[in-house]
Amino acid sequence: MSEIDALEARLAALTDEDLSRGLDLFRAKLGGAEAAYLQTCVRCGLCADACHYHRTDGELASIPAHKLAQVAAVFRAHYTAAGRLAPGLTGARRFDRDMVRAWVDAVFGRCSLCGRCSLNCTTGIHISAVLRAARGTLTEMGLIPPDLLQVVATSLETGNNMGISREDWLETVQWIEEEMQQDVGDPAARIPVDKQGARVLFTVNPREPKFFPLCLQASATVFHAAGEDWTVASEGWDLTNYGLFSASPAHGGAIAANLMASMDRLGCGTLVIGECGHGFAAARWEAAEWLQKRPGFRIVSFLELMEEYFQQGRLHVDPAKITERATLHDPCNTVRHGGIVEPQRAILRRCLADFVEMTPNRAENFCCGGGGGQLSMSRYRQKRLQSGGVKAEQIRRTGARLVVAPCHNCIDQLMELNREYKLGVVIKTVAEVVAEALVRTTAPSREESHVPDAR
Amino acid sequence: MEALRIGVGICGLGAVVALAVQAARASAFGIRPLHAPAAGSATRGVLYAFGPGMSPLAKESTRTHPWAYALGVAYHLGVFAAFGYLLLLLLGVDVAPTAALGVPLLAGALGGLGLFVRRYASAPLRGLSVPDDAIANLLTTGFVALAAARLRSPAAEPALLAAAMLLLCYVPLGKIRHCVFFFLSRRHLGRHFGRRGTFPVRH
Ligand code: SF4
Ligand code: SF4
Numbered sequence: 001m002s003e004i005d006a007l008e009a010r011l012a013a014l015t016d017e018d019l020s021r022g023l024d025l026f027r028a029k030l031g032g033a034e035a036a037y038l039q040t041c042v043r044c045g046l047c048a049d050a051c052h053y054h055r056t057d058g059e060l061a062s063i064p065a066h067k068l069a070q071v072a073a074v075f076r077a078h079y080t081a082a083g084r085l086a087p088g089l090t091g092a093r094r095f096d097r098d099m100v101r102a103w104v105d106a107v108f109g110r111c112s113l114c115g116r117c118s119l120n121c122t123t124g125i126h127i128s129a130v131l132r133a134a135r136g137t138l139t140e141m142g143l144i145p146p147d148l149l150q151v152v153a154t155s156l157e158t159g160n161n162m163g164i165s166r167e168d169w170l171e172t173v174q175w176i177e178e179e180m181q182q183d184v185g186d187p188a189a190r191i192p193v194d195k196q197g198a199r200v201l202f203t204v205n206p207r208e209p210k211f212f213p214l215c216l217q218a219s220a221t222v223f224h225a226a227g228e229d230w231t232v233a234s235e236g237w238d239l240t241n242y243g244l245f246s247a248s249p250a251h252g253g254a255i256a257a258n259l260m261a262s263m264d265r266l267g268c269g270t271l272v273i274g275e276c277g278h279g280f281a282a283a284r285w286e287a288a289e290w291l292q293k294r295p296g297f298r299i300v301s302f303l304e305l306m307e308e309y310f311q312q313g314r315l316h317v318d319p320a321k322i323t324e325r326a327t328l329h330d331p332c333n334t335v336r337h338g339g340i341v342e343p344q345r346a347i348l349r350r351c352l353a354d355f356v357e358m359t360p361n362r363a364e365n366f367c368c369g370g371g372g373g374q375l376s377m378s379r380y381r382q383k384r385l386q387s388g389g390v391k392a393e394q395i396r397r398t399g400a401r402l403v404v405a406p407c408h409n410c411i412d413q414l415m416e417l418n419r420e421y422k423l424g425v426v427i428k429t430v431a432e433v434v435a436e437a438l439v440r441t442t443a444p445s446r447e448e449s450h451v452p453d454a455r
Numbered sequence: 456m457e458a459l460r461i462g463v464g465i466c467g468l469g470a471v472v473a474l475a476v477q478a479a480r481a482s483a484f485g486i487r488p489l490h491a492p493a494a495g496s497a498t499r500g501v502l503y504a505f506g507p508g509m510s511p512l513a514k515e516s517t518r519t520h521p522w523a524y525a526l527g528v529a530y531h532l533g534v535f536a537a538f539g540y541l542l543l544l545l546l547g548v549d550v551a552p553t554a555a556l557g558v559p560l561l562a563g564a565l566g567g568l569g570l571f572v573r574r575y576a577s578a579p580l581r582g583l584s585v586p587d588d589a590i591a592n593l594l595t596t597g598f599v600a601l602a603a604a605r606l607r608s609p610a611a612e613p614a615l616l617a618a619a620m621l622l623l624c625y626v627p628l629g630k631i632r633h634c635v636f637f638f639l640s641r642r643h644l645g646r647h648f649g650r651r652g653t654f655p656v657r658h
Contacts (some may be wrong), residue, residue, distance in 0.1 A: 033643035035481035040636040043588055045580045046516040046523060060582040069583070080477075082628045090629055091585035119648075119656070120516035122527070123633055124504060124641030285651065288490035295491075339494045339652030363656045364515060 006146045007379075011104070014097050022141045023078060023095050029133040030075075037125045038075040041065055047127065050120035052366050052390040053110045053383070064117035064127050067106035071134045074099060100143065107135045108145055109380050112372035112387070113245070114332040119363060136247035144246055145377040151242045152251045159258055160238035162206040170234060172209040176217045180224065183217070189224045194266060195231035200305070201268035202232050203239035203259060203283075205276045205408040212408070218435035219274060222306060225438050226314040230272075236262035239273050241282035243290070244333075245373025252282060253290035259283060263297055270298045272305055275429045277331030277407035278371070281338045301334065303406055303430060307343035310350060317351045317437035325354040326433075327400035329391070329414065330365035331407035344406055344430055351437035352402075358394045366390045368405075370413025385420050388413055392421035406430045459616035460545055466623035473627035474635045481639065493650040500649010504641045507655060526569040533563005534595060537602035541619055544605070544612065552606050560603035567596030587629035594622045595631065 030038075043065055048054050053062035060066055069091060076083030076092035083092030093099055113135070115128040138144060155161045160169075170193065177191040192198065202223070208216040223230045236258040243252025263271050273280045284299045309315045328348055334340050341362050348355050358365065369388030374380060391414070395403055403425045405411050414427050511517040517524045536559040543550055550556060571592045574580045598618045604611035626632060648654040 030484050031487050032482045032484045032639075033486075033647070035484040036636050036639035036643055039477070039481060040633050040640040042630050042633050043580070043583045043585070044523070044527070045577070045583055046520055048579060049519065050516055060579055063579060063583065065583055086628070088586065089590070090587045118644065119653075120514050121644075122514070122516060123637050124644040126640075126644050126647060129647070285491050288492075289487070291490075293490055336653055337651065341653075341657060360515065362658065363653050364658070 007104070007143065010142055011097070011101055014100060018141060019095055019097070019100070022100065022137055023074075025140045026074070026095070026133070026137040027079075029136050033126070034130055034133055035075075035079075037127070037130050038068075038072045039080070040123045040125050041068055041072060042123060043069075044122055046122050047117045047120050050117045052112075052114075052116075052369060052387045056386045056389045057383070061105065062110050064121075067111060068125065068127050068130055070099065070102045070106045071130050100138070100141075103134050103138060104143060107131045107138065108148075108377060109383060112332070112367045112369060112374050114367035114371050115336045116332070116364075116367060119336065132247045135245075136249070139246045139248045139251075145379060147378055148242065148245060148373045148376050151373075151376050152246050152248075152255070155238065155240070155242060155255050155258075156251070159235055160206045161240045161242060162210050164206055164209060166234060169209055169237065172213065173216075173232060176209075176213050176220065179213075180217050180220050184221060184224060186224070189220075191220045192231040194234050195229075197267045198229050198231035199268065200228055200230040200270045200272050201263055201266055202230050202272045202274060202302070203262075203279070204232065204237055204274050205240055205279060206238050207408045207412070208274070212411075215275070215408075215429050215432060218429065218431040219302065221435040221438065222309070222315070222431050225316075225435075225440065226309040228309075231266060231268065233262040233266060236265075239276055239279035239283065241279060241287075242373060242376070244278050244282040244286060245376075249290045252286055256282060256287035256290055260287070260291070260295065263295075268297070270300060270305075271295075272300055272302050274302050275406040275408065275431060277333030277335075277338065278409060280340070281333035284338065301338070301340050301343070301406075303334070303340055303343045303347065306430065306434060307346050310347060315434065316439050317434065318439045319351055319353045319437060321437050321439075322351060322402070322433065323353045324401040325356060325399055326352045326402035326404055327356050327358050327395065327398040328361070329358070329368060329395075329403055329405040329407075329410055330361060330363075331405065331410045332365075332367050332371050334406060335365060336363050344404075347430055347434060348404060351433050356398050356400060358398055366394060368410045368413045368417065370409050370416075375409055375412055384413070385416060388417045389421065392417045392423060395423055395425060396421070401425055402433075403427045404430055404433055456613065456616075459613055459620070463541070463545060463616050463619045463623065466620045470623040470626040474632060477627060477632060478635050478639060481636070489650070495649050495652030495654070497646040497649045500647070500654035501642055501645035503649065503655040504645030508645070513656065523570075523573060526566045526573065529559075529562040529566030530570060530595075530599075531563075531566075532559045533561075533566060533599040536560050536563060537599045540602050540606070541615070544615075549609075550606070557603065557606055560599055560606060564596055564600040564603055567592055567599060571596065590625065591629050591631050594618070594625055598622045 047064040051064050073093040074095045077094045113128050117127040154163050181189045241255045280301045368391045369384050374384045511524045601615040601618045605615045
């Protein structure tokens with residue numbers, strides 16, 4: 001049975017008990033904030049153009065308020081007196097099979113959970129938080145697209161979302177280390193593995209060892225140049241967490257526990273999340289809520305750390321080394337949901353001769369279309385590429401030849417957009433840009449580096 | 456007339472109690488304790504959400520729809536003015552016709568009418584709409600227009616009081632309850648994005 005049919009079959013087989021259980025699951029996901037959000041919409045429609053889906057397909061069902069209305073209709077019908085007494089008046093609808101189908105379409109098929117609508121709602125509704133609650137409900141009812149669930153399952157089974165074995169990971173680290181040694185001309189340059197008590201534990205998106213080893217090499221080069229006391233882990237090294245996309249705290253918590261266990265095992269002081277938007281939001285913001293525990297260490301984005309190195313004078317770059325026009329993509333989970341807005345800009349202004357912003361940018365930036373797990377849900381591929389048209393146009397308007405994107409999911413989508421919309425751009429991570437612009441790639445001695453030994 | 460005034464008082468009290476109950480029921484869904492350390496300030500986020508974040512320039516949605524925003528502002532000013540005027544009338548204070556009251560009332564009525572036309576002239580907005588949208592608008596716009604009429608002529612007072620009763624009875628049933636939920640939602644939104652350091656938004 002194909003992935004698409006498997007979801008359809010589950011939808012068709014829904015029983016009244018399933019629906020009743022689903023409603024209980026939904027209720028359990030609502031706090032006072034969501035209960036308020038679900039009763040605030042005035043249907044002014046001003047959020048419509050905030051959404052890249054609606055901008056590119058013009059469909060009513062793609063307007064954020066319409067997606068919100070599917071969830072609010074159920075809330076009204078089951079939890080408000082007016083919705084029970086006069087459902088037709090306010091558009092209240094019970095949680096039945098048709099409604100479940102509408103939810104699947106709204107929250108998986110037409111939403112990347114980018115949160116842009118939340119910042120544009122005139123009344124202050126955090127729309128994507130409500131849509132996330134609906135997603136989580138569907139996931140726990142078994143109504144998640146199977147290919148998205150498979151990524152979660154692979155993480156849970158193997159410790160990383162691409163099923164890379166320990167041996168393959170360690171072998172890859174070793175040859176990247178050798179490449180880096182040659183590149184920086186320093187045979188002492190290292191990618192330490194499982195270094196007990198290192199100041200920094202660096203975590204990686206599995207796409208780097210699998211498909212983009214140069215990105216990992218670039219990050220290692222930056223650490224080397226900064227003279228950092230760092231390590232990667234032999235296990236529990238994958239920073240991704242598709243529990244953020246399945247919206248299931250059980251998934252998210254179980255995957256996040258891998259990183260926390262690595263920190264405990266190695267006794268590092270700072271958990272550094274490599275360039276990955278959702279990985280950062282999951283580890284920095286959601287993991288503590290999923291695990292109901294405040295982490296006992298600092299969790300930072302590699303972007304923040306690189307900017308700290310610059311401010312401490314530990315990295316030296318020459319912007320004349322990269323002269324082509326470059327622009328920056330703001331991943332929704334790094335910027336809007338993550339709050340990391342300026343470090344990446346400060347870094348790029350140092351490293352690039354011709355850096356231009358997209359319009360709009362920062363918290364107002366558009367999703368590339370690949371967020372929210374869209375890249376792993378094959379049934380929505382066409383919609384994903386279509387919705388990415390907004391980002392493609394943003395890039396084209398900058399005239400840039402280089403697009404810097406501090407997120408591997410975004411990079412995958414941008415690479416597809418590059419082909420689909422014939423943009424003719426090169427896409428790199430921030431670390432790749434920094435590594436390319438470095439003027440000294442040999443680690444400074446402790447006397448040189450003005451930085452107190454952090455250990 | 457006295458009976459109508461008492462009726463308005465009772466309906467107003469009923470609306471306030473119903474809204475308070477709805478807000479309490481929403482809050483009873485609970486506040487989850489947060490464990491992730493804040494990067495920014497929840498308080499600053501809330502101040503931003505109720506301050507600069509309400510400016511028409513703060514959001515693309517309002518920057519690109521200045522007319523809808525202006526109609527909305529006029530409408531709400533008219534509604535506040537009409538309720539203020541109604542309160543004075545209930546307290547037996549008759550205000551002489553004055554531009555300070557007449558202009559917002561007239562602008563409010565026109566704003567409401569403009570939003571009604573906007574809603575039903577636009578296919579996407581029609582698609583989003585439910586009967587509540589028409590009823591809420593007509594009741595509110597009618598109430599504001601009658602307040603403007605009463606300012607010119609005391610003869611319009613019974614109609615104004617009747618319209619006020621209808622409106623107040625309807626408030627807890629439909630979208631007008633955003634008069635309370637707006638504040639709850641914006642506060643939650645401000646806290647959330649303030650903690651994360653996204654609010655205040657830097658452009
Ligand atoms: S902007 Fe907010 S209030 Fe207006 S329709 Fe969209 S969700 Fe509803
Ligand atoms: S979260 Fe993003 S994708 Fe989803 S409805 Fe809002 S703007 Fe559209």
